[in-house]
Amino acid sequence: MIPVLLILIPLVTGLISFFLKQSAAAKNWALLSSVITLAVAVTGIFFLPANQLAFDAPWLPNLGSRFTLMTDGMGKMLCLLTAVSFPLIFAATYRNDYSNAPGFYGLMLLSQAGLLGVFLAADALLFYFFWELALIPVYFLCSIWGGNKRIAVTFKFFIYTFIGSLLMLVGIIYLYFQSPDHSFALQSFYHITLEAKQENLIFWLFFLAFAIKMPIFPFHTWQPDAYEQSPTATTMVMSGIMVKMGIFAVVRWLIPVFPNASVHYGNLVIILSVTGMLYASLIAIRQDDIKRLIAYSSIAHIGLMCAALFTLNKTGWEGVMIQMFNHGVNVIGLWVVADVIEQKTGTRKFSELGGLAQKAPVLAILFVVMALANIALPLTNAFIGEFLMFNGLFHFNVWIAAIAGISVILAAIYTLNMVQKVLYGKTAVATENAVEIKGNVQLVLVILAIVVMVLGIYPQPMIDLTKDTVHAILVK
Amino acid sequence: MNAIIFSALLGVVLMFSGILVKNKSAYTYIAAVGLLLLLVVNLLNTYGIWSIQVNTHAMLRFDKFGMYFNSIAISATLIYVLLSGKEIEKAGANVSDYYALLFFVLCGVTILSSFNGLLMLFLGIEILSIPLYILTGSDKRNLKSTEASLKYFLMGAFSTGIMLMGIALIYGATGIFSLGGTSMAPSSGLLRPSFLEVAGLILLFVSMCFKVSAAPFHFWTPDVYDGAPAVFTSFMATIVKAAGFIAFVRLFDMHTQILGPTWHILLAFVIVATLLIGNITAVFQQSVKRMLAYSSIAQAGFMLFALYSINDLAKEGLLLYSVAYSLATIGIFAVLIKMSDYTFDGFNGLAKTQPVLALATTVCLLSLAGIPLTAGFFAKYYMLASMVKAGGPTWLVMVAVLFAAVSVYYYFRVIQAMYFKEGDAETAPVTSLFKTVLLLLAALIILLGVFPSIVLNWFYF
Numbered sequence: 001m002i003p004v005l006l007i008l009i010p011l012v013t014g015l016i017s018f019f020l021k022q023s024a025a026a027k028n029w030a031l032l033s034s035v036i037t038l039a040v041a042v043t044g045i046f047f048l049p050a051n052q053l054a055f056d057a058p059w060l061p062n063l064g065s066r067f068t069l070m071t072d073g074m075g076k077m078l079c080l081l082t083a084v085s086f087p088l089i090f091a092a093t094y095r096n097d098y099s100n101a102p103g104f105y106g107l108m109l110l111s112q113a114g115l116l117g118v119f120l121a122a123d124a125l126l127f128y129f130f131w132e133l134a135l136i137p138v139y140f141l142c143s144i145w146g147g148n149k150r151i152a153v154t155f156k157f158f159i160y161t162f163i164g165s166l167l168m169l170v171g172i173i174y175l176y177f178q179s180p181d182h183s184f185a186l187q188s189f190y191h192i193t194l195e196a197k198q199e200n201l202i203f204w205l206f207f208l209a210f211a212i213k214m215p216i217f218p219f220h221t222w223q224p225d226a227y228e229q230s231p232t233a234t235t236m237v238m239s240g241i242m243v244k245m246g247i248f249a250v251v252r253w254l255i256p257v258f259p260n261a262s263v264h265y266g267n268l269v270i271i272l273s274v275t276g277m278l279y280a281s282l283i284a285i286r287q288d289d290i291k292r293l294i295a296y297s298s299i300a301h302i303g304l305m306c307a308a309l310f311t312l313n314k315t316g317w318e319g320v321m322i323q324m325f326n327h328g329v330n331v332i333g334l335w336v337v338a339d340v341i342e343q344k345t346g347t348r349k350f351s352e353l354g355g356l357a358q359k360a361p362v363l364a365i366l367f368v369v370m371a372l373a374n375i376a377l378p379l380t381n382a383f384i385g386e387f388l389m390f391n392g393l394f395h396f397n398v399w400i401a402a403i404a405g406i407s408v409i410l411a412a413i414y415t416l417n418m419v420q421k422v423l424y425g426k427t428a429v430a431t432e433n434a435v436e437i438k439g440n441v442q443l444v445l446v447i448l449a450i451v452v453m454v455l456g457i458y459p460q461p462m463i464d465l466t467k468d469t470v471h472a473i474l475v476k
Numbered sequence: 477m478n479a480i481i482f483s484a485l486l487g488v489v490l491m492f493s494g495i496l497v498k499n500k501s502a503y504t505y506i507a508a509v510g511l512l513l514l515l516v517v518n519l520l521n522t523y524g525i526w527s528i529q530v531n532t533h534a535m536l537r538f539d540k541f542g543m544y545f546n547s548i549a550i551s552a553t554l555i556y557v558l559l560s561g562k563e564i565e566k567a568g569a570n571v572s573d574y575y576a577l578l579f580f581v582l583c584g585v586t587i588l589s590s591f592n593g594l595l596m597l598f599l600g601i602e603i604l605s606i607p608l609y610i611l612t613g614s615d616k617r618n619l620k621s622t623e624a625s626l627k628y629f630l631m632g633a634f635s636t637g638i639m640l641m642g643i644a645l646i647y648g649a650t651g652i653f654s655l656g657g658t659s660m661a662p663s664s665g666l667l668r669p670s671f672l673e674v675a676g677l678i679l680l681f682v683s684m685c686f687k688v689s690a691a692p693f694h695f696w697t698p699d700v701y702d703g704a705p706a707v708f709t710s711f712m713a714t715i716v717k718a719a720g721f722i723a724f725v726r727l728f729d730m731h732t733q734i735l736g737p738t739w740h741i742l743l744a745f746v747i748v749a750t751l752l753i754g755n756i757t758a759v760f761q762q763s764v765k766r767m768l769a770y771s772s773i774a775q776a777g778f779m780l781f782a783l784y785s786i787n788d789l790a791k792e793g794l795l796l797y798s799v800a801y802s803l804a805t806i807g808i809f810a811v812l813i814k815m816s817d818y819t820f821d822g823f824n825g826l827a828k829t830q831p832v833l834a835l836a837t838t839v840c841l842l843s844l845a846g847i848p849l850t851a852g853f854f855a856k857y858y859m860l861a862s863m864v865k866a867g868g869p870t871w872l873v874m875v876a877v878l879f880a881a882v883s884v885y886y887y888f889r890v891i892q893a894m895y896f897k898e899g900d901a902e903t904a905p906v907t908s909l910f911k912t913v914l915l916l917l918a919a920l921i922i923l924l925g926v927f928p929s930i931v932l933n934w935f936y937f
Contacts, residue, residue, distance in 0.1 A: 129848045132848040144896055151892055151896050159884060169857070170860065170873055
């Protein structure tokens with residue numbers, strides 16, 4: 001029952017939220033809901049036997065689709081990430097005021113239900129449903145509460161991802177008719193054997209959907225604009241959790257279903273990913289806006305994860321697993337910082353900022369911790385993940401590993417440049433009246449910083465949690 | 477047989493009620509009660525409890541598929557009358573006549589869902605069409621309405637002529653009017669169909685394409701839909717169109733093998749043309765009403781998939797598509813009629829002034845766009861799945877999917893206007909009954925989007 005609860009709690013509370021009248025009530029309601037979800041997730045994942053973590057019920061008997069939910073190590077970890085992120089996001093943006101707040105929080109909770117559903121579904125049609133359920137609330141969130149260019153930007157994002165989803169739907173239909181027992185179940189998809197030509201075609205139908213979501217170069221063009229224009233709380237959901245849907249889907253729905261095509265096109269995908277890493281890193285260096293810089297940096301990090309996945313190498317995969325969690329934590333931390341800075345100074349441009357460290361030393365320290373984690377310095381959580389992924393790439397091809405390695409140097413350049421320009425130097429006009437962070441925001445950033453440190457020193461629990469997935473899929 | 481007889485009788489009743497009853501809104505109640513009665517007698521017939529037996533000499537065949545579609549068409553009309561009854565009353569002076577004509581259209585629909593011979597097909601099409609010509613021109617003082625009516629009549633008469641020509645040729649070749657009785661039947665000893673028969677079938681195909689507004693025979697659609705009073709456009713674009721498709725599938729169910737591979741090439745051409753013209757032209761429209769006219773062409777492209785694949789999935793899917801498409805379009809039109817401005821900008825800020833209307837319209841639009849959790853998703857899903865099952869060409873599936881993505885563009889423009897743009901959309905006053913029915917409609921669309929089996933399980937009774 002635990003997986004059903006994980007989906008139902010945000011779904012029902014989200015729907016109730018639309019009927020609330022006051023914005024303060026909606027805020028607290030959302031926070032309460034997300035804390036309950038977190039409690040259920042933690043109980044389910046760490047304290048209950050495995051048989052509590054699966055669910056199966058008939059759904060569409062005519063079509064051969066069942067309401068099947070399951071959790072493997074990777075699913076557990078991503079559910080945990082989703083469950084942990086939402087309370088932190090709500091707490092960090094507690095002070096932001098939204099017009100029609102009940103609608104805002106209702107949509108946020110609905111997208112949480114969609115995300116959790118994606119990570120739990122073990123039936124292709126159900127997976128598709130949740131995949132879209134996660135997208136549509138985000139579309140409304142960005143279009144209603146976003147920046148000036150929000151309508152056009154969000155529309156681009158929606159059309160992009162919707163084309164991807166439709167292609168995936170066609171792929172799912174083809175696989176359904178090929179599956180041995182005409183069902184959408186994950187396990188029967190794993191037992192499909194396709195002719196090479198067909199496998200290659202359907203591989204691309206699925207991969208395009210996932211590549212757009214991640215996003216992988218050259219399908220990334222929606223991403224920086226969408227991140228920049230969305231309200232920060234939504235950006236956190238998109239970059240912290242939603243992009244993991246792409247990585248997750250490749251692990252669960254792509255590589256095991258199309259093993260031969262994944263090897264066949266592995267090189268191409270890795271080259272695309274590495275190109276994207278360098279390309280995004282170079283663009284990040286030229287940015288003057290904190291949000292856009294984080295967006296491009298995120299493309300680079302996701303590119304590395306995708307490349308490491310297609311090496312089909314155990315070390316690389318372990319790196320991807322823990323990095324999925326760590327990247328979520330780190331990028332949410334960076335967005336919190338970006339949001340705070342914008343709130344305090346009214347601008348996100350480096351050229352208008354400077355000397356913030358003197359005005360807000362605690363913020364500066366926490367910002368530096370997050371920035372260092374973004375560069376993947378040792379003792380931060382990202383280090384171990386990136387190390388393992390580069391290790392995997394190195395075993396696959398030394399040259400590709402070497403080229404991808406450049407992006408680490410570039411990451412240091414753009415991140416430290418940002419830190420320097422925002423925190424140090426002459427106090428700019430905008431930072432003149434900035435004050436120290438307090439309360440919720442401080443608490444959230446401290447929690448994130450602690451997670452960064454703890455997982456940086458002792459990442460073994462994460463590796464243990466996800467090793468069954470790595471083993472099960474790579475052995476197959 | 478029940479539905480045919482009762483719909484004709486009810487039409488007559490409403491026609492004469494104009495003499496006895498003078499209160500306009502009374503007609504709406506009579507019509508609603510009449511539709512309910514019609515639904516009940518049709519259901520009684522479907523489940524074999526009570527039916528009127530008439531010897532039709534095998535010219536009509538009452539199967540589950542047809543009677544099931546009757547229920548769908550009658551229910552959709554009922555929802556339509558409940559939502560737009562007030563507007564029908566305002567459409568012109570002779571309200572009772574409009575309702576009578578609606579019932580005659582339904583009579584045509586029920587014949588089209590059960591015809592077993594070409595003569596009955598012709599009768600059904602004519603009974604269906606002639607009331608529509610009148611309804612299109614019901615706003616007599618409006619030049620556009622009159623023009624649309626004349627245009628529709630001329631084009632319709634022309635296509636009927638083509639259809640008759642086709643029927644005559646087929647009769648000449650086979651000697652019978654009934655379906656499936658072709659010269660390829662073993663008794664006739666011929667292995668190849670005669671030229672006359674192929675030519676006749678192609679003429680029939682063309683005239684049916686005209687009726688369901690498939691490209692390149694769609695040119696009448698935007699003008700007629702735009703010119704007719706919006707309340708009747710809503711009826712024409714949904715129930716009538718779905719009936720056209722049911723007739724189309726019934727007609728070609730047994731005849732596809734006569735045309736051989738040519739059939740699929742011909743149909744693929746029509747599907748691609750319909751999707752292309754419908755979707756691309758809809759993108760450039762400024763008026764929501766005209767956009768919906770082109771969207772109905774685009775949706776027809778998807779429904780034609782059922783004709784290409786003709787299998788069990790296609791038939792189930794076509795029923796589901798009829799439900800999903802009719803419900804959503806009726807809902808949008810019901811809101812559109814209330815708007816004082818039919819352009820996209822007219823919807824600006826509707827979410828603030830009329831949140832309930834905006835919400836229901838959004839659900840309907842999402843359904844038309846085929847977004848999961850709405851009925852429209854499963855409708856499209858069935859069409860795609862039937863095509864894949866029939867081994868249809870992959871490129872055709874991909875083309876359809878890409879055009880489905882294009883359709884998101886124009887459907888979402890309305891959502892953008894309602895929710896994301898500033899403005900104060902003006903609407904005519906709306907009653908709480910209207911809002912309730914609209915919300916129920918939206919709830920039904922979502923319910924069907926989560927459990928489409930509700931509709932489809934009936935089918936297996």
